[in-house]
Amino acid sequence: MNLPAEVYVGSFGYALGDRRFHVEESAAAGRLRSSSRDLREAGFDLHHVCDPGTSAYDLAKAAVKEIASLGRTDAIVYATCLPLNANAGDVSALAESRDVKCLMDFPAGRLQADLDLGEPIVVGLGQQACTSMLGSLRVAAALLATEPDWERVLCVTADRFPEGALYEQAFNLISDGAAACVVGREPAEFRLVTVHQISNGRLGQATDEVTVGTYFAYTHRLVQETLDRAGLTIGDIDWVVPQNTHVTAWRILARLLGVDEAKVWFPSMPRVGHVISADNVVNVSDLLASGQVRPGQRVALVMAGFGLTWQCAILEATE
């Protein structure tokens, strides 16, 4: 992907489901497939679940509100992992009205109105599962490349699991959550270096076991290809910010990639679990808050998702 020379990413915000549970509580409540002991051994502790009245859109709005000064917004890229979260309407109304309008109550439109964002164009992004936020960065950068007058694109991802759903996917403890950031021409926390995606539709209905089984080779390939696209080597990467998944998986991947394990940054995992496609934003926010990022350092954001799909973005810290 040839990005515009100067595209920046920053203004990170996120929001989590209202209720917080320990794995033991959720195991006892029947929200999990694995035992609480296995999930604890994997590195999970707490996760967040929405109240019945809280929607994915509510999470999105809360995440965007975390952004202190939004300014002029030319586009919104609104991404969801679950397709049903791309509609803010009451689906049950269809049965009575037989009018499909309730299936087109678009959350990005609501954001425009509720947060008084003006009239940015709206792009919905789906079918990228947990990698959606990284896909949003790519789409946002592409929009800026084709629209010379545009300055800023708001990227949002928001998901909550339906009531009654298991809060575990591929052995990961799930949290409802949303994340937001701005991709624009004005200097921000990071310069966007590149985004790369691999997908394999033949694994679209892969079991959890195959998802885990193929994780290492695909993630290794993803990072290598992303580095190649950017003309970088793994030695040029100062931080890896992955999704919140089994701690051992990234211990192994750090060795495979030749990265110091201490530079693999996902300290939020025990606190928030796997926040669907918001993990990178949660963790990169923590990384910035830690004060350890120096200008010029490069950060690789890495995600895998159902589909199966894998995405990696490389960011470079600004002054």
Place this chain on the structure above:
Amino acid sequence: MTILITGADGYLGRHVTAALRRAGRDDLLLAVRARDAAELAAKRARLGRAEHEVIAADLREPAALSDADPRDITTIIHAAATIRFDVDRETAERVNVHGTTVVRDFARRCPKLERFAVLSTLYAAGRHTGEIPEARLGDAGFVNHYEWSKWAAEEKVLADGDLPVTVLRLPTVVANDETGWVTQRNVFHKTLKLYYRGLLSLLPGDPATPLSLATARFTVEAIVALLAADPGVYHVSPEPASLRTAIDTAFTVFERDPAFRLPRPVVCDRDSFLDLLKAAEGLRGSPLGDAIAPISTFAEQLYLPKSFSTERMRAAWPGYRAADPTALIGVVCARLTHEWGGHACTT
């Protein structure tokens, strides 16, 4: 003049028996393990040409060979063994070590004994690395109890030097013959299935590690040929294929199906593989943990590259003929994929 074959109903025991019969040897005494008279009768019906040809012998018992007349025995082929890499220490000791002691003690009572052939394994070398001689080996430690027990069994027959012992260290048998037909699966086949099914994408081991993979036909021809050779240790090893070559060959076969779209596995170090195994234990109730477990007792050997000297074997067996290892892996994989049916991208 009689050849006693222990473990005659095992995979190699059956092939050795058949080969000797094809060579015109009718003077066989086949020792098999049987829980009761009914099982013995069933094995006699399956294996024997005459009732007296098949005897029951549980080598875990000291008097296991009491039904065999030592006066007639000129050759013993000791094929009975447990060959599971995940065998527990007690079973390995009782079956492989004590069982060999029982046969050795019987051999000492055979006045006409000309050859006592003990079927061992190349893995008896354990944690040795580098060039492994066709000779008695020291204890360098072992990856699993199976390896240890086969080494210890060798020691039981080689230490005293009072018998005409031939130790045949056998390769990993991956097919019956060059057609790739497989009737006995082992960790080689199970590991390939993990890759085919998308359950594993790491490659444990040093990619350069030589693998001695052979057919049962090659192995049995070697056993029969080396019965006539001088006593001593022989490595029944064909030209090896490297671990990398084996995996690449397997994936080349898998990829003949255009729907098979999985990346080739990534080489990982020992610590990473041990981490993976430990994490897989945490996937309790998942087929993934169960699937990976069998290779855990073997994979560490792939980090201990070794090559096996075969000079004695080749000198003593002028008719040496082995399948090309890459071609063999290819035909085995082709057979297996047909048998396995769907892979990760179709199921």
